Amino acid sequence: MSVTDQHPARALSGSGRLDHPARRIVSLLPSATEIVCALGLADRLVAVTHECDFPADAIAGLPRITSNLLPPEVQRSGDIDTAVRSAMATGHGLYALDEPMLADLQTDLILTQELCRVCAVSYPMVLEAARSAGGEDGPAVVSLEPHSIADVLATIELVAGLAGVAERGSELVAELWARLAAVERPMSQPRVAVVEWLDPLFAPGHWVPEQVELAGGRSAIGMKHEPSREVAWEAVAEADPQVVVLGLCGFDLARTLEEWAEFRPPEPLTQTSAWRDAEVWAIDGSAYFSRPAPRLVDGVEILSAILAGRPDPRAVAVVERETAA
Numbered sequence: 001m002s003v004t005d006q007h008p009a010r011a012l013s014g015s016g017r018l019d020h021p022a023r024r025i026v027s028l029l030p031s032a033t034e035i036v037c038a039l040g041l042a043d044r045l046v047a048v049t050h051e052c053d054f055p056a057d058a059i060a061g062l063p064r065i066t067s068n069l070l071p072p073e074v075q076r077s078g079d080i081d082t083a084v085r086s087a088m089a090t091g092h093g094l095y096a097l098d099e100p101m102l103a104d105l106q107t108d109l110i111l112t113q114e115l116c117r118v119c120a121v122s123y124p125m126v127l128e129a130a131r132s133a134g135g136e137d138g139p140a141v142v143s144l145e146p147h148s149i150a151d152v153l154a155t156i157e158l159v160a161g162l163a164g165v166a167e168r169g170s171e172l173v174a175e176l177w178a179r180l181a182a183v184e185r186p187m188s189q190p191r192v193a194v195v196e197w198l199d200p201l202f203a204p205g206h207w208v209p210e211q212v213e214l215a216g217g218r219s220a221i222g223m224k225h226e227p228s229r230e231v232a233w234e235a236v237a238e239a240d241p242q243v244v245v246l247g248l249c250g251f252d253l254a255r256t257l258e259e260w261a262e263f264r265p266p267e268p269l270t271q272t273s274a275w276r277d278a279e280v281w282a283i284d285g286s287a288y289f290s291r292p293a294p295r296l297v298d299g300v301e302i303l304s305a306i307l308a309g310r311p312d313p314r315a316v317a318v319v320e321r322e323t324a325a
Contacts, residue, residue: 021164
C-alpha cells in the first residue's frame with residue numbers, strides 16, 4: 001500500500017511503502033497506541049512514547065522511543081505555556097526521538113501526526129529519522145490527522161487496514177457509533193464550556209465541541225473542527241455557561257485537581273451560571289478529550305452524565321455549592 005493514498009481523514013502522508021500488513025509498529029502518539037491496542041494488536045507494537053500510558057498492562061515493558069525536553073520543574077499551566085512558547089519561538093522541539101533505537105527496531109510502520117506541534121515529536125524529525133532508518137525502503141510514516149469524531153473513527157479503520165485486520169476496525173467503529181447513539185441527552189441543551197487549558201485560558205476545538213453536542217449540550221466556547229484557541233475569561237462570562245468542565249490537555253484527573261487547587265479562579269468565571277450553581281467539574285482531559293482515540297466516546301458519556309445530574313466517578317465537582325453562593 002502506498003502511503004500517498006487518499007483517506008477521509010487526510011491521514012496518509014510521509015515516506016516509505018507498506019506492501020504488506022504492518023507487523024512492527026512504532027507509535028509516536030498516545031492516541032495511536034490506544035487505537036492499536038483496542039484493535040487487539042498490542043503484540044505488534046515495538047516502541048511507544050514516554051507519554052503512552054493506556055492500556056497500561058498491554059504496553060508495560062515496551063521501549064520508550066521519545067523523551068520530554070522540558071525541565072522537570074516546569075509543572076504549572078502558566079510555566080508550561082511559557083516554556084512551550086519559548087521552545088516554539090526558538091525552533092527548539094519539545095521532545096527528543098531516539099533515532100538509533102528506531103534504526104535498530106526494523107520497523108515497518110510509524111504512526112505519528114502533524115496536527116499539533118505541542119503533542120508529539122515534530123513531523124519533519126520523524127520523516128528524517130525514517131529515511132535514516134532505511135531510505136525509500138524504510139518504514140512507512142502515516143500521519144493521523146482527525147478533526148472530527150467521524151475522522152477519529154475513520155483513523156481506527158485506517159490503522160486496522162494497515163495492519164491487515166480491516167474487519168476488526170469495522171467492528172470496533174460500529175460499536176463506538178452504537179454507544180454514541182445510545183447516549184441519553186437532556187431535553188434542554190445547556191451551555192457547556194470545556195476548558196482545555198487554565199493559564200492562559202484555551203477554548204477547545206476539533207472534536208471536543210462535537211463531544212459536547214453529542215452529550216446533549218451546546219458548546220459555549222470553542223468551534224468544532226477548528227483549532228483550539230486562546231480566549232479571554234471575559235468571553236466565558238459573556239457566554240455564561242451553565243456547566244464548566246475542566247478537561248485540561250495532557251492532564252489526568254489527579255493532575256487537573258492539583259492544578260485547580262493552585263489556581264485562583266478569575267472574577268469572570270465566578271460571574272457565570274455554572275459557578276453560581278456549582279456546576280464546575282473536572283475530568284481526565286488527557287484520556288477523554290485530548291486524545292483522538294476510542295475513549296472520546298467515554299468522554300461523551302461522562303459529559304452526558306454531568307448534564308443529566310447522574311453520578312459518574314470519573315467526574316469530580318471542584319466548586320462546592322456553599323462556596324459558589
